[in-house]
Amino acid sequence: MQANQGQTANDEGRELLTFTLGSEEYGIDILKVQEIRGYDTVTTIANAPEFIKGVINLRGIIVPIVDMRIKFKLGSVTYNETTVVIILNIAKRVVGMVVDGVSDVTTLKHDEIKAAPEFGASLDTQYLLGLGTVGERMIILIDIERLMSSRDMELIEAAEIAA
Helix, strand or coil, rough: CCCCCCCCCEEEEEEEEEEEECEEEEEHHHHHHHEEEEHHHHHHCCCCCCCCCEEEECCEEEEEEHHHHHHHCCCCCCCCCEEEEEEEEEEEEEEECCCCCCCEEEEEHHHHCCCCCCCCHHHHHHHHEEEEEECCCEEEEEEEEHHHCCCCCCCCCCCHHHH
């Protein structure tokens, strides 16, 4: 694993916000997180991809809301009292992502992070930074900036990230 792939990395490790989607636990760079909110009604946008639930008005900023369960093709989506929206600040854009629940903030040391396995063409792993282990827990580390700026998401211009 490279020392720094746009994530916060230092001698202490990586500080991550962990969240759940189905039975899996994921982690993203805590510095990309602006706030965590309960899931609320969104304004639907016509002809948007299925994984874009719509937009919300967050203190005067129009924020697109992405349902990560739909994006990752993880089965049926049900919204309940534990469903949350993680508001991200990525490349000067604010984006929300719907997840099943937020676990905690975890710091992974470098020796607790393993490279993502290669699956060949059958599975796209370009957004995975690796797999973290904390005791019996396995955390899938996502490069959220790369995911949100990917061609199929088109929520953030790739040119903005390079700047």
